[in-house]
Amino acid sequence: MYTSIRPGQVWLDTAGKRIQAHGGSILYENGVYYWYGENKEHTDGQNGIWHWGVRCYSSKDLYNWQDEGLMIPPDEGNPASPLHPTSMMDRPHIIYNRMTRKYVCWLKIMCKDGTQRSTVLTSERLLGPYTIVRTGLRPLSMSAGDFDLAVASDGKAYYYFERVHSETICADLTEDYTDVTGYYSTHFPRPFPPFVREATAHFTRRGKHYLLTSGTTGYLPNPSEVAVADSWHGPYTILGNPHPADKSRTSFHSQISSVFKVPGKKDLYIACADRWQPAYQHLAYEDYAELYQSWFDPEMDKTIPERKKHIPEDGKANTSMSDYVWLPIRFEGDKPVIDWQDEWRIEDYE
Numbered sequence: 177m178y179t180s181i182r183p184g185q186v187w188l189d190t191a192g193k194r195i196q197a198h199g200g201s202i203l204y205e206n207g208v209y210y211w212y213g214e215n216k217e218h219t220d221g222q223n224g225i226w227h228w229g230v231r232c233y234s235s236k237d238l239y240n241w242q243d244e245g246l247m248i249p250p251d252e253g254n255p256a257s258p259l260h261p262t263s264m265m266d267r268p269h270i271i272y273n274r275m276t277r278k279y280v281c282w283l284k285i286m287c288k289d290g291t292q293r294s295t296v297l298t299s300e301r302l303l304g305p306y307t308i309v310r311t312g313l314r315p316l317s318m319s320a321g322d323f324d325l326a327v328a329s330d331g332k333a334y335y336y337f338e339r340v341h342s343e344t345i346c347a348d349l350t351e352d353y354t355d356v357t358g359y360y361s362t363h364f365p366r367p368f369p370p371f372v373r374e375a376t377a378h379f380t381r382r383g384k385h386y387l388l389t390s391g392t393t394g395y396l397p398n399p400s401e402v403a404v405a406d407s408w409h410g411p412y413t414i415l416g417n418p419h420p421a422d423k424s425r426t427s428f429h430s431q432i433s434s435v436f437k438v439p440g441k442k443d444l445y446i447a448c449a450d451r452w453q454p455a456y457q458h459l460a461y462e463d464y465a466e467l468y469q470s471w472f473d474p475e476m477d478k479t480i481p482e483r484k485k486h487i488p489e490d491g492k493a494n495t496s497m498s499d500y501v502w503l504p505i506r507f508e509g510d511k512p513v514i515d516w517q518d519e520w521r522i523e524d525y526e
Contacts, residue, residue: 178239180521183501184429184451189233190242196231198450198498199267201434203302209235210302212247212268213433218261221492225261230268230281232303238438238522247304248281248297258285258295258311265295267375267433269325270302271333273353280353281306282325282335291319292340296354315347315356322374322390324434325349326408334408336387338374341472342366344389346409361409364389368472370398370465379435379445384510387412388447390431393468394490395452397426398461402512415511418447425461428516429454430501442526447514449501453493463487 187195200213215231230248233241248268251257258265264286272279279302283295294313297306314320315335323337333349335356347360366372369392377388385405391398400419403412419427430449438444451457467484470476504520505512 180519181239181502182519183503183517184454184499187241187500190240193243194496195233195241195500196228196496197233198452198495199433200448200450201269202436202446202448203270203272204439205302207236209238210244211235211241212270214266214268215246216495216498219493219495221494226264227266228261229259230283244303247302248306258283258293258308267322269323269434271325271327271353272302273333274331276352278352279306280325282323284321284323285311292321294320298354309354313355316345316358316360318345320345322376324376324378325353326378326380328408334378336376336378338372338376338392341369341372341392344373344376344387363387363410363412364401364403364414368469369393370468373401375431375433377432377435377447379437381437381443381445381507385410385412386435386512388418388432388435388512390427391465393461393464395493395495396456396459396464396487397429397431397452398465399425400427400432400514404510418505418512418514420513421515423460426459428501428503428514429457435505438522438525441522443507444522444525445505445512447503447505449503451499451501452495453488454497454499456488 196215196217197211197213203210212232215228218225218228229246229250232244232247235241250261251259266284270281278298281297296310299306319340321338321340327333333353335347343365344363347356364373372392373389375390387403399417402418403414405412430451432447432449434448436446464487470480
């Protein structure tokens with residue numbers, strides 16, 4: 177039984193198995209926390225399995241998590257399905273629609289044609305079953321990568337996503353949350369990876385809107401960036417790296433997937449992150465940033481990939497052994513700062 181959070185250490189569920197909720201988020205309902213994400217239990221980097229559905233866990237203390245099973249199981253029988261285990265499905269995000277009384281889940285699907293598309297599902301229960309209502313969706317006719325979903329107090333919902341290898345988009349969702357309206361704003365334009373921002377995580381605090389983003393270096397980590405605005409669509413002001421003490425410039429060897437405001441606590445926000453490849457913690461960002469840039473920058477030396485063969489390929493990553501890095505966020509004025517802690521407790525916060 178756990179009595180604290182230990183970032184980067186192996187985290188087991190109440191049955192003694194590794195927690196499999198990667199690229200995940202937390203929902204809080206009726207006194208219970210629900211943590212859901214990509215189930216990577218069979219993804220060893222050799223068998224062609226990218227995922228095994230979306231798994232959910234429940235807890236009453238944020239330390240000890242009971243496996244609630246697959247809220248969205250894989251579609252083993254249909255190789256063309258976005259839920260087939262070989263489909264590159266990432267980053268499930270779920271929001272509740274008070275008007276339709278349905279849970280709406282968006283999934284990112286990296287397609288074989290090089291585009292990234294969305295699949296949208298709905299359910300009357302958080303734990304499912306979920307029904308696909310849209311697939312092959314290109315929001316705003318764009319290739320849509322990593323994303324986050326957020327709901328305002330009046331029920332209006334927003335979709336923050338990476339326009340692949342280009343910029344960040346904030347798009348209004350339709351009333352049923354299953355599509356975009358067509359109204360959107362653009363942010364953080366960058367010429368190519370690793371500088372393009374992905375893995376957007378949105379949260380609000382004291383009337384301010386924050387976006388935490390990652391650079392683009394596959395399953396290897398990079399410096400995070402935080403930006404702040406007075407409204408959903410911005411404009412956003414970049415505040416810099418929220419991990420100033422991290423000399424490796426790898427966000428403590430992790431990538432933030434979501435930010436969770438702990439209910440009942442005065443000012444406790446948790447940056448929930450994945451450590452996708454623990455075996456490569458010896459690498460600093462500078463060890464591979466140039467490689468990723470060389471793939472997209474036409475002016476870069478194309479012999480760099482030959483000189484960097486020790487860098488693992490994403491498709492061959494054993495993500496079944498990925499760990500989690502959950503750390504509290506403190507604030508210097510309006511700027512979020514994330515410090516390393518070997519161990520910390522929810523009870524130590526007001």
